[in-house]
Amino acid sequence: MTTQLPPDRAERDTRIDVFRALALLTIYIDHVPGTVFEALTYKNFGFSDAAEAFVLISGMSVALAYGNKFQPGSRLLAALKMWRRAGVLYTAHIVTTIVVMAMFCAAAVFAHRPELLKLINIEPLMKNTPEVVVGIVTLGHQLGYNNILPVYAALLLMAPLFLLFVSYRPLPALIFSGALWLVAGIWQIAPPNYPEPGFWFLNPLSWQFLFNIGLAGMLHVRRGGTIPVNRWLVGAAATYVAAAAVWVHSPLWGQITWFDLPVVIGGFDKTFLSLPRLLHILSVSYLIVALPAVSNLFRLSQDHPLALLGKRSLPVFLAGTVIAMVAQVMKLINPGGFAYDALLISAGIAMQFALAFYLEWLSGIGWSGKKPVRTEAPAARQSFGMSPVVARLSR
Structure with missing residues (x-):
């Protein structure tokens, strides 16, 4: 059995926007630690x-x-656009880092x-200011809760090479990507911190494997392929997801690694994207793809608030980062209770939605600075192996 692609759908499939929005809102809540939410x-x-x-x-x-x-003939231009996007992410990261440090200092x-x-790793700035400033600019010093954009920028810098190999030889490309993930995890190879010891919190040499799985899967579907749905795979994925939900609330969760295996294989390390974490997100994703009843729950209208939020992901993410740091400071100064937590979280989420609606309104009156996007043929707009999607990255 395989998922089927409706050939006659021309409207934007909003599910990627919705999932991206849910991820952004979840990141915001997690970046205000200590609340009941x-x-x-x-x-x-x-x-x-x-x-x-x-x-x-x-x-x-x-x-x-x-x-x-x-x-062929347009690869350089596409690569330059990806690198320009990486530059935007780098600049945004530096600006938000400075803003967050200034806010904590104030x-x-x-x-x-x-x-x-x-x-949140500000103290080294007070002790070794010149070195830390160099570290901030070179991404060797990252603040806590402000370390997603560097890995994303690094992945975009590598994306042209990924696209080149995945386009021609997807299976060997994924095998090489997986081997790089394994080698980086076993031998602890990652960009170093500076001037503090250690590595980047999210190692791009490890996280590129997950990035490439998403890239290869979407390219496969856009070229007419399907994601196979097998009842045994569905059962295995569901069992793994259920077991993980129990595991994280048991004493087993505190173990660094199991059976003396390398942490990248038998542990739950986030820096090197340990295997149990990788298998979990892939299992969840497969269940969403394989079960239309689940996937279609996230197919919302194009003007739905979640769809708009995910569509404006970068500015919303930047705003959410700063708002989360403000809420974090407020929570530290005044712990409050349930009502206080609800106010901090709901106000922050409301501001992110307000920003998304504002940006959409600007786009609607022609102030976005972007040219209108032509609608592509339905066959080029497929996603999840099931239905058409937007054919460009939501800005």
Whole structure:
């Protein structure tokens, strides 16, 4: 059995936008630790969290945005566009890092809470300012809760090479990508921190495997392929997801690794994307693809708030990062209770939706600075192996 693609659908399939929006909102809630709502997010029901979902969706989005453009004669232009996008992400990361540091410093000074400067990796800036400034610019020093954009920018820098090999030899390309993930995890190969010891919190040499799985899967579907649906695979994925939901609430969750295996195989390390985390996000994704009743729950109208939020993912993510840091400071200064938590989370989410609606309104009156996008043929707009999707990356 395989999933079937309706050939006559021309409207935008909003499911990628909706899943991206849910990932962004989950990241926001998780980035305000200590609220009662943190216990209800996706990370509490399995081995993976919203970061894995975000990277997988990013790979799919790159395939949608650049897959058809990455052809002989236009590859350089497509590569330049991806690198320009990586530059935008780098600039956005530096700006948000400076804003967040300034905000914590202001809270420490005006609220007389100097202990705030010991949080989210700000303290090294106070002790070794010249070195840390160099580290910030070179991405060797990243603040806590502000470390997703660097790995995404790094993946976009590598994306032209990924696209080239996945387009011609998808299976060997994925085998090589998986081998790189394994080698990086076993021998702990990752971009180093500077000036502090250690590695990037999210290692791009590891996370590229998940990114490439999303990219290869979407390219396969856009070229007329299907995602096979096998009842045994569905059963195995469902069993794994259910077991993970129980595991994370048991004493087993505290184990660093099992059977003396390398952590990347038998543990739950996030930096090197350990196998249990990778299998979990892939199992969840497969169930969504294989079960139309589940997948179609996320097929919403194009003007649905979640669809609009996911469509405007980058500005919403940046705003959400800053808002989350503000809420985090407020929570540290005044722990409050349930009503206070509800106010912090609901206000932050409302501001992100307001930004998405504002940007959509600007686009509607012609102030977005972008040219109208031509509608592509339905056959080029397929996703999830089941239905058509937007043929460009939502900005």
